Amino acid sequence: MKNVALFGAGRIGRIHASNLAALPGVKLKYVSDPMAQYAGELAQKYGAEVTSIDAAFADKSIDAVAICSSTDTHSDLISRAAKAGKHIFCEKPVDLSVPRAIACGEAVKAAGVACMIGFQRRFDPTFNEAATRLAKGEIGNPEMLVVTSRDPGAPPAEYIKASGGIFRDMLIHDLDVVRWILCSDGDEAAWLSATGSVLTDPAIADLGDCDSTAVTIRTRKGRLCQINTSRRAAYGYDQRFEVLGSKGLLQCGNHTPSEVVQWDATGIRGDKPENFFLQRYAAAYKAEITHFFDCLQTGAAFRTTVADGVAAQKLADAATESAKSGQAITF
């Protein structure tokens, strides 16, 4: 039995709590959150106790921590968890600062604990199936990747202010997909060009951010990638990618709540995509946390590590800079 402390009882903390609670061999022992009420409700629902982060670190029976607190707390909690000898599952990003993220990696290494970063898309049934077939060579050598990533609507200005900007906040996932799909053989980004616009809400421009972006990456091997994102899609959460290989194409479509198609005088109409990330990635979150404990059990390597977090962060920084300057970055 692995005992776990969960830090953060917000939206994403609740998802992980629910999945942790259903895992055989895992016990959600503690929940911590600055909002006592949130922590209390979540703890009660799954038979856990509310405690402080310090107390959780001090409890020798705790094997692992799940860091689901706000982004600005991640690197501090990773370092402290490492020192306390706890294994770590941490939501993305490691840190908005690349040097601090690198330092986290070093702390983890020094302590000899295991640390996994939550890039849940790698566990999505559709995306993972595409990655698996690509690895099996079903479409030959990968050549081009087109990533479409759109939210149903922009988050509140408050959120955007602390987000690090759209490239670090939203595209970090897409940039991890690029590395996963195009660079699994050691290839790396060699050239990146990004641009952005404000098309949905002028308030976003006032914050110095943008809501619509286009990023292009060329790898050392000459593979090409285009990412297009928007903070708003009238039809909902749009999460797709297509990878062209020398022998074919793998196209990842959205998931839908049902497979009903309605035929009437207006056309032939299927469901909109699953509403947002909690729905679309429900299976991915479950598979991700299962993978974390499976690896702890077997000693296998995590699919996503601090190094992946750092690498995606570097690309996000480069995209931010390129969009600002209007010029490409070479690595």
Next chain:
Amino acid sequence: MKNVALFGAGRIGRIHASNLAALPGVKLKYVSDPMAQYAGELAQKYGAEVTSIDAAFADKSIDAVAICSSTDTHSDLISRAAKAGKHIFCEKPVDLSVPRAIACGEAVKAAGVACMIGFQRRFDPTFNEAATRLAKGEIGNPEMLVVTSRDPGAPPAEYIKASGGIFRDMLIHDLDVVRWILCSDGDEAAWLSATGSVLTDPAIADLGDCDSTAVTIRTRKGRLCQINTSRRAAYGYDQRFEVLGSKGLLQCGNHTPSEVVQWDATGIRGDKPENFFLQRYAAAYKAEITHFFDCLQTGAAFRTTVADGVAAQKLADAATESAKSGQAITF
């Protein structure tokens, strides 16, 4: 907290056990099965105890039983559970004999317990969405229903021998769909014609059964339904229906493991349907057992009762007779 005893630790019993165990407010207390090993493994997995059926009935703390044992035990267990004052969830069918099924309904009524029959398709996200839209009038008045129902492969001869024949064993689900979709306003089957063939395995003919069937039903209101079934589809488990209404059509497609589409020199290829009923109806089984306990909690009526089981059974009997005689049955 509701305490539950599960009878039957086979394929379907395990599904229900897993879903019961995850339900807040529900405790899987006992597991019974003639195969001690099966019962033991399942009980251990979910922290339950192995016990005899008699002991389960005798335990006053047991609120409900889930009957997942072989078909020939259903009616006896329903009657005994009713007498013991336990609420009942029973897998379809109630009984292969309509009179015995009717007697079950009477026993349940006399005892004042609640009894739900497991027609899980009514809880499938796709089928249920179609039924919901139909009820909302999105395609007007229903006129025609086409049900396609195919298994990936025929069961062993041993199974078929005890099954009551393809109409009672396999089409019982399709016939319940007909009643659900076409007869929800009190309409009823008025005319039925069935035919069948043996196309996949001559051994099925030797057993006096068939593996491919075509059933047509006309209701009192003149609505038409066609069901086509096969015990074997090379591409897997095919579970679809289409209902034509005065204002449009609702088409229910299969579910797939992923939304990957592969484009290559052979064509543009999507996934085969989910492998078989345990996969396709995973969400349905979960929703079904949740519904059972929700109704126990709130006192609401079950979506599927013994009366539904009896009605589907009567249609299955009529189809069996029609296929044998080659002539239509009128009700």
Next chain:
Amino acid sequence: MKNVALFGAGRIGRIHASNLAALPGVKLKYVSDPMAQYAGELAQKYGAEVTSIDAAFADKSIDAVAICSSTDTHSDLISRAAKAGKHIFCEKPVDLSVPRAIACGEAVKAAGVACMIGFQRRFDPTFNEAATRLAKGEIGNPEMLVVTSRDPGAPPAEYIKASGGIFRDMLIHDLDVVRWILCSDGDEAAWLSATGSVLTDPAIADLGDCDSTAVTIRTRKGRLCQINTSRRAAYGYDQRFEVLGSKGLLQCGNHTPSEVVQWDATGIRGDKPENFFLQRYAAAYKAEITHFFDCLQTGAAFRTTVADGVAAQKLADAATESAKSGQAITF
């Protein structure tokens, strides 16, 4: 150069005229129609002359006639064309009376002319591709066929009165599809059950006809077929079939005016099917008439002959009788 006389300048005559005019090596010489204005307009458009049917038969330079006049004139015109030594393309049906249709076949044979019956679905790119793959064995041995055939709306009562009823008028095409797809190896219908309802317009009941039908056919080899039809589909002209074989399924979808899919707050919406038969079967009509002249040129056998017309007519008669009696017909 083949000279052709066209009888009938209505909707279907105009289609054939347009396709005839575009065929290299074919000259549309005459147009005849009881409505002088129709004949005149069509003749002028394609540089033909208006003439009487008698004159066309008398003109030795005429190689072939295309009979697109009303159904009740078909058998008479076929017989006269045969006597005049003209090759014949005739729209379905040969005749509403099976004996008269058989007599046509004899007249044609006696005269040694070639006669093709216009079952245009056999030339539809989608249906024909399915038939070709089936013949190549791509899905193994055919076992079950489901035909869905729905018009966008019922024709006027006047039309229905003279139509011979829905089975002879509308299902004749579907019944030919059954023979084409399930019986190409010499198999034949052994058992047929049909039923029908009036669901769209009570005026149709007053005429003794129905607007919604369900037909089931079992062949000598035990293959099963279900046809469902309606005179009205709110979403337009629905022309599909699916054939299950021992190794897979071939599913023929509708054709659409464009491949645009619109994603918005209401869902993900593709085009409705092509509006009606003139649009859906535009390519089929063209391929059909090309086939006619290709066969005349090469001496190859037509894909559809008087015998096919007679066979479909017999099934339509049987369906009419079965729907009336409520009992199955065996052949």
Next chain:
Amino acid sequence: MKNVALFGAGRIGRIHASNLAALPGVKLKYVSDPMAQYAGELAQKYGAEVTSIDAAFADKSIDAVAICSSTDTHSDLISRAAKAGKHIFCEKPVDLSVPRAIACGEAVKAAGVACMIGFQRRFDPTFNEAATRLAKGEIGNPEMLVVTSRDPGAPPAEYIKASGGIFRDMLIHDLDVVRWILCSDGDEAAWLSATGSVLTDPAIADLGDCDSTAVTIRTRKGRLCQINTSRRAAYGYDQRFEVLGSKGLLQCGNHTPSEVVQWDATGIRGDKPENFFLQRYAAAYKAEITHFFDCLQTGAAFRTTVADGVAAQKLADAATESAKSGQAITF
């Protein structure tokens, strides 16, 4: 009756000849081609005469010329046709040199003749339907465009050598789509970044060209566009675009030879796209030439003019330059 001279009897000339020949009110009078055999065969097929370009220009009965000869002859022929007072349909591009293309526009204007440039995608049923709905406001204001454009295989090195490079040869069509879809309200490209790789054939690198490209354009209004192209797709000719608007998305799929879907043990498989541009754009070529003569008849403005050819050429030049320098271009 409009008399037309066709210059060029190659692949594209034959397409236009076939469509011209079928147009009522249009007479294909002359065919010219440096390859006498090609000219002769084509002229004979459609009842035209072989003649020299000079003679065609000199013939007063000629109303219009269709320029389908090699790219390096276009601007000269346009200028001469203008001087001869002939209306002009010219295949894209106007000229590989922007100044020469501009000069063509001036010559045309000075002569007062009409000149249409053949960007056939604007006449494709799917693309045109999307443009029409966009213009109607069905998805609100356009924000992002993703264009996927892939050939089934690279042309021979000889062709590539004279092509002006992939941006001028292949992407010219995609760049016209960008202007058509994103800039119809007078918006214009403000920023462009392009990159390319050689991934399919090293011989293409030897020619100083690339076979895979990624182009991004930001307009003055901040709209974003990404184009991805490849000279090779194992699954055939891939021609799609998606435009995101403030209220939805319009997605243009490929066209397929049939609507057959095959379900078998390998998956659920639809047709590959139409083989190449002659098949995919068959309807577009027909609509395009019809539009040309319709406009000549009615005096309406062409959908695509020399100015459109020049504008697309400028974008192609900018993309060529950007891909070479690795830096973005601002306009």
